[in-house]
Amino acid sequence: MVTRLALEDKVLANLRPTLGEREHVCGIAKRLLDAVAKSGKAKGMVVGSIARNTWVRGDRDLDVFMLFDVSLSREQLEEEGLSLARTIALEFSKSFHEKYAEHPYINAVIDDVDVDLVPCYNVDSATKIQSAVDRTPFHTRYITDKINGLIDDVLLLKRFTKAGGIYGSDQMTEGFSGYLCELLVLYYGGFTPLLKATAEWHPHMIIDPEHHGAKEFDEPLIVIDPVDPRRNVAAAMSLDRMVEFMELAGGYLEDPAEKYFLIPPAQTITKDELTELLAKRGTWLYAITFTTPPYIEEVIVPQLKRSMTAIAEHLDRNGFAVHHAHYTMEKERCMFLMELLVRVLPNVRIHTGPPLWNRTNAEKFRKKHVVSPLPGPYINEGKYEMEVPREFTRVEDLLKSETLLQVRLGKHVRQVLANGWELQKGSECWHVDFAPFIAGFFDRCSPLVRARRK
Amino acid sequence: MVTRLALEDKVLANLRPTLGEREHVCGIAKRLLDAVAKSGKAKGMVVGSIARNTWVRGDRDLDVFMLFDVSLSREQLEEEGLSLARTIALEFSKSFHEKYAEHPYINAVIDDVDVDLVPCYNVDSATKIQSAVDRTPFHTRYITDKINGLIDDVLLLKRFTKAGGIYGSDQMTEGFSGYLCELLVLYYGGFTPLLKATAEWHPHMIIDPEHHGAKEFDEPLIVIDPVDPRRNVAAAMSLDRMVEFMELAGGYLEDPAEKYFLIPPAQTITKDELTELLAKRGTWLYAITFTTPPYIEEVIVPQLKRSMTAIAEHLDRNGFAVHHAHYTMEKERCMFLMELLVRVLPNVRIHTGPPLWNRTNAEKFRKKHVVSPLPGPYINEGKYEMEVPREFTRVEDLLKSETLLQVRLGKHVRQVLANGWELQKGSECWHVDFAPFIAGFFDRCSPLVRARRK
Numbered sequence: 001m002v003t004r005l006a007l008e009d010k011v012l013a014n015l016r017p018t019l020g021e022r023e024h025v026c027g028i029a030k031r032l033l034d035a036v037a038k039s040g041k042a043k044g045m046v047v048g049s050i051a052r053n054t055w056v057r058g059d060r061d062l063d064v065f066m067l068f069d070v071s072l073s074r075e076q077l078e079e080e081g082l083s084l085a086r087t088i089a090l091e092f093s094k095s096f097h098e099k100y101a102e103h104p105y106i107n108a109v110i111d112d113v114d115v116d117l118v119p120c121y122n123v124d125s126a127t128k129i130q131s132a133v134d135r136t137p138f139h140t141r142y143i144t145d146k147i148n149g150l151i152d153d154v155l156l157l158k159r160f161t162k163a164g165g166i167y168g169s170d171q172m173t174e175g176f177s178g179y180l181c182e183l184l185v186l187y188y189g190g191f192t193p194l195l196k197a198t199a200e201w202h203p204h205m206i207i208d209p210e211h212h213g214a215k216e217f218d219e220p221l222i223v224i225d226p227v228d229p230r231r232n233v234a235a236a237m238s239l240d241r242m243v244e245f246m247e248l249a250g251g252y253l254e255d256p257a258e259k260y261f262l263i264p265p266a267q268t269i270t271k272d273e274l275t276e277l278l279a280k281r282g283t284w285l286y287a288i289t290f291t292t293p294p295y296i297e298e299v300i301v302p303q304l305k306r307s308m309t310a311i312a313e314h315l316d317r318n319g320f321a322v323h324h325a326h327y328t329m330e331k332e333r334c335m336f337l338m339e340l341l342v343r344v345l346p347n348v349r350i351h352t353g354p355p356l357w358n359r360t361n362a363e364k365f366r367k368k369h370v371v372s373p374l375p376g377p378y379i380n381e382g383k384y385e386m387e388v389p390r391e392f393t394r395v396e397d398l399l400k401s402e403t404l405l406q407v408r409l410g411k412h413v414r415q416v417l418a419n420g421w422e423l424q425k426g427s428e429c430w431h432v433d434f435a436p437f438i439a440g441f442f443d444r445c446s447p448l449v450r451a452r453r454k
Numbered sequence: 455m456v457t458r459l460a461l462e463d464k465v466l467a468n469l470r471p472t473l474g475e476r477e478h479v480c481g482i483a484k485r486l487l488d489a490v491a492k493s494g495k496a497k498g499m500v501v502g503s504i505a506r507n508t509w510v511r512g513d514r515d516l517d518v519f520m521l522f523d524v525s526l527s528r529e530q531l532e533e534e535g536l537s538l539a540r541t542i543a544l545e546f547s548k549s550f551h552e553k554y555a556e557h558p559y560i561n562a563v564i565d566d567v568d569v570d571l572v573p574c575y576n577v578d579s580a581t582k583i584q585s586a587v588d589r590t591p592f593h594t595r596y597i598t599d600k601i602n603g604l605i606d607d608v609l610l611l612k613r614f615t616k617a618g619g620i621y622g623s624d625q626m627t628e629g630f631s632g633y634l635c636e637l638l639v640l641y642y643g644g645f646t647p648l649l650k651a652t653a654e655w656h657p658h659m660i661i662d663p664e665h666h667g668a669k670e671f672d673e674p675l676i677v678i679d680p681v682d683p684r685r686n687v688a689a690a691m692s693l694d695r696m697v698e699f700m701e702l703a704g705g706y707l708e709d710p711a712e713k714y715f716l717i718p719p720a721q722t723i724t725k726d727e728l729t730e731l732l733a734k735r736g737t738w739l740y741a742i743t744f745t746t747p748p749y750i751e752e753v754i755v756p757q758l759k760r761s762m763t764a765i766a767e768h769l770d771r772n773g774f775a776v777h778h779a780h781y782t783m784e785k786e787r788c789m790f791l792m793e794l795l796v797r798v799l800p801n802v803r804i805h806t807g808p809p810l811w812n813r814t815n816a817e818k819f820r821k822k823h824v825v826s827p828l829p830g831p832y833i834n835e836g837k838y839e840m841e842v843p844r845e846f847t848r849v850e851d852l853l854k855s856e857t858l859l860q861v862r863l864g865k866h867v868r869q870v871l872a873n874g875w876e877l878q879k880g881s882e883c884w885h886v887d888f889a890p891f892i893a894g895f896f897d898r899c900s901p902l903v904r905a906r907r908k
Binding site for chain 1: 830
């Protein structure tokens with residue numbers, strides 16, 4: 001036990017922001033708040049981990065919200081908000097630009113700090129918010145009020161999840177947000193109690209700190225937002241990220257080692273390594289690549305996920321069993337990567353029809369197929385069957401075919417694919433932009449989840 | 455309609471036994487009955503289709519039962535029964551030998567007639583029978599009493615099912631017995647009403663001519679024996695034979711054609727034809743052959759059926775999808791024949807473990823696999839997974855391996871396979887003894903069921 005606490009002390013010594021860093025960042029924050037106050041147009045508020053004192057050394061993300069009166073229309077808010085943000089950015093920064101979430105906001109670099117200047121409504125209850133950004137001040141007030149005494153625990157949890165590859169509520173990671181880390185530490189009363197509690201975690205469990213007993217959610221982990229019962233704070237978390245956290249927690253408690261807090265080096269693979277790996281595995285690798293649709297990750301990545309599932313099902317239905325499939329969205333191009341066990345199939349396929357006692361459908365099936373020059377329909381297990389030519393005997397032909405556009409793709413993915421895609425095979429799937437993704441594809445899990453077991 | 459009746463008249467003209475034939479066969483029957491009577495030991499009775507007048511021209515199967523008093527012990531019955539049968543056979547035949555069903559009996563050729571001389575008990579109710587043969591006299595009495603006026607319908611149905619490849623209640627055919635044909639004609643009131651009724655047939659339907667409302671059966675077609683409520687007369691019928699009958703009936707009513715009454719020529723295939731067929735199909739054919747176990751078809755064929763299912767599942771579990779598999783029992787050797795779509799697979803396989811929230815089993819799985827030099831276990835869809843080497847990368851290796859003996863084989867099949875088996879591949883599977891079976895394997899159904907549709 002001493003060992004574990006000593007280790008955590010050592011880790012914390014590198015996680016807590018230095019006094020100089022704190023002074024520097026808070027100084028910038030104060031100057032920005034003063035500027036908002038001076039404008040007289042809105043109330044300034046620092047939110048996020050810097051406001052809550054739960055930021056990790058080296059983090060340079062400062063969120064300054066500008067709370068406007070609710071009497072403004074949405075257009076007015078956007079117009080006046082952006083205008084004020086731009087004025088302030090001009091005053092402090094040489095480099096800033098407009099960004100979009102639900103609303104437009106300004107992102108500016110001030111010294112070495114990445115600052116978001118975000119206009120929002122100053123509502124008096126989180127249940128009256130008009131967009132998600134309005135909720136953020138409430139999160140900050142809730143956490144700031146309660147987190148005292150548990151800040152080190154939050155820092156440990158943030159680093160623990162980051163090192164485990166499960167920190168981030170973006171669509172590619174599907175893991176832990178900072179706010180979720182804070183809530184879990186609060187709920188369980190610390191880092192260690194949380195890790196221990198995961199031994200009893202199970203899918204669809206509900207954590208409800210303020211006993212809202214609110215509406216039903218169907219996500220793997222449900223953490224009811226203390227400030228808004230309608231929201232699951234862990235909505236972005238996938239089942240695998242949740243279970244990987246349980247796995248990491250169990251491993252760390254069993255054998256407390258520094259590796260659980262070390263950010264692993266980025267994975268990558270060279271083309272030669274990929275060639276060698278494929279030769280050893282004897283599998284068939286295919287990549288579909290296409291121009292990244294011009295929308296943000298939050299829009300495109302869920303479409304990629306759904307499309308990948310649909311394409312894998314399409315392959316399976318055609319007799320090509322998918323060993324492993326995954327997707328990625330890079331800046332320029334997206335990729336569907338598929339590893340298969342079989343590349344070529346014979347030219348016969350069984351087409352199963354309805355059972356004969358299902359008269360109407362059986363008769364339809366018979367009338368459709370009786371005109372075929374092939375023998376049949378014959379009967380197997382009470383159903384009509386036809387042996388028909390296989391539509392695709394080579395997986396390449398399927399992956400090049402227009403039938404891909406008929407599966408359940410996401411809207412923007414379909415739009416881009418309608419203009420064509422590239423199909424690569426074997427080690428030709430390799431491209432420098434995709435090398436980290438391909439390395440992770442064959443790794444199947446974050447290095448630490450694997451490390452836990454070895 | 456006139457066409458159909460005219461066709462049936464024409465068919466019947468060739469089905470009804472000739473007067474000369476009738477006189478000849480009945481003459482032999484009468485002499486045998488006289489001989490039984492003269493012995494004073496048992497009561498003679500002609501049973502089967504000759505007794506019921508439902509035999510088809512050219513049939514030469516005469517069943518003469520010798521009904522002994524129930525006071526005899528089983529041993530006495532067998533001894534005295536066989537002794538009497540042998541005495542009678544000696545008197546009339548130059549060629550006879552002992553055979554076994556539940557009891558021993560004598561099979562003799564008398565002139566051109568194949569005669570069974572069968573000892574049984576003379577019980578006074580079919581529910582008091584001591585073995586299945588004791589029931590036969592009751593069947594004959596039941597049918598003989600009622601069948602008058604419907605004999606032509608029985609002849610038509612027998613020929614219709616025989617031409618369709620579904621006549622015979624043996625384990626290979628799994629089709630219609632003569633008694634079942636008679637009962638169905640009686641129940642529906644004729645050949646045509648029966649065919650029409652099949653439009654409403656469905657699996658697990660119950661036909662209960664004497665309203666016994668007896669015990670539950672789970673066979674596809676249930677026909678309660680009028681003389682014994684505990685027995686399903688259609689117990690041997692498979693779902694496919696039942697449905698093929700529905701198919702043939704529908705086809706004949708739609709387009710009454712003579713082909714429905716013509717026995718198709720025996721199917722066969724030459725080795726060259728098989729070679730050509732396989733080249734065209736591009737599939738992988740394998741045959742396991744072994745010495746036929748020294749037991750009757752009724753014992754071995756069900757074991758072959760179960761074993762074939764188990765072997766196909768074993769192949770599927772190992773990643774080799776079975777396109778089609780079937781079995782046969784010939785005099786000298788038996789065969790499992792399998793057509794596959796894939797012959798070789800890569801050396802990787804995914805081994806799925808329990809979900810992590812199933813603590814006990816998950817821990818067992820982890821402890822077992824964590825010692826492996828391979829990476830993992832990793833997590834997929836909440837479960838542990840390992841990528842492990844594939845046990846069999848070539849289907850030949852699996853089909854040669856001892857693992858075949860670990861699947862659910864029939865007892866006698868396992869005993870023979872334990873001494874080894876032969877594995878043939880491609881056109882080498884061909885052997886003259888198996889040529890008809892192989893032809894049927896690729897035909898997938900009786901020629902007439904196919905003919906119905908073309």
